[in-house]
Amino acid sequence: MVDRDVTSLHEEFNGERLPPGQRQTERFPVLSKSGTPSWDMETWEFSVTGAVKNELSYSWKEFSELPQERQRQDFHCVTGWSRFNNEFSGVPFPTIAQQADVVDDAVHVLFNSLDGYSTDLPLSECMRAEVIFALGLDGQPLPSEHGGPLRVVTPHKYAYKGAKWVTNITFLTEQKRGYWEKRGYSSAANPWKEERYSTF
Numbered sequence: 001m002v003d004r005d006v007t008s009l010h011e012e013f014n015g016e017r018l019p020p021g022q023r024q025t026e027r028f029p030v031l032s033k034s035g036t037p038s039w040d041m042e043t044w045e046f047s048v049t050g051a052v053k054n055e056l057s058y059s060w061k062e063f064s065e066l067p068q069e070r071q072r073q074d075f076h077c078v079t080g081w082s083r084f085n086n087e088f089s090g091v092p093f094p095t096i097a098q099q100a101d102v103v104d105d106a107v108h109v110l111f112n113s114l115d116g117y118s119t120d121l122p123l124s125e126c127m128r129a130e131v132i133f134a135l136g137l138d139g140q141p142l143p144s145e146h147g148g149p150l151r152v153v154t155p156h157k158y159a160y161k162g163a164k165w166v167t168n169i170t171f172l173t174e175q176k177r178g179y180w181e182k183r184g185y186s187s188a189a190n191p192w193k194e195e196r197y198s199t200f
């Protein structure tokens with residue numbers, strides 16, 4: 001049923017499926033810094049800016065017509081819960097990077113959301129098939145409290161790297177820190193190394 005099952009991703013990081021210090025939950029808690037924002041599908045737009053040859057902007061119709069993959073992924077929140085076997089469907093990050101034609105000296109990416117949230121990752125950590133712009137969860141449109149209409153998921157990182165309600169990504173030639181990264185959370189955020197807090 002899924003195009004790609006990435007629940008063995010932990011092997012790449014020489015770890016157990018449940019990362020250290022995490023507990024498994026069947027629920028899917030909602031974690032939002034300031035509640036669910038509102039938007040209008042008529043004017044909703046997703047843009048790609050910064051160190052690219054083609055700046056892009058997609059309407060909802062345009063974005064939802066891009067080729068999608070359905071993936072089985074685990075989800076690890078830095079506050080200590082993990083939810084296994086989420087079926088997210090969406091557009092892999094490399095598809096968008098290719099359409100934007102990222103310039104050679106781009107090294108970093110900042111994701112920006114409707115609620116003022118942002119998060120950052122090195123470009124190399126984004127250019128993975130399992131980093132997806134998700135429009136669906138478990139066969140349904142992604143619920144708005146979980147970031148619908150469009151969110152990022154990052155199963156190789158703590159979930160704060162996955163921006164809900166994402167409407168812009170900016171390619172950068174040097175690092176910029178996102179919302180939680182500025183407030184002391186790790187930039188690297190590898191759950192198998194328990195990189196929760198920054199040592200900056």
Ligand SMILES: Nc1nc2c(c(=O)[nH]1)N[C@H]1C(S)=C(S)[C@@H](COP(=O)(O)O)O[C@H]1N2
Nearest residue numbers: 029030031032033077113117146159160164
């Ligand atoms: N736009 C936005 N994205 C966000 C957040 C947020 O507050 N705003 N919280 C992050 C955190 S800390 C986590 S754990 C996950 C939670 O996703 P969920 O609410 O679907 O469980 O979203 C991440 N993405």
Ligand SMILES: [Mo]
Nearest residue numbers: 077078079160
């Ligand atoms: Mo989180």
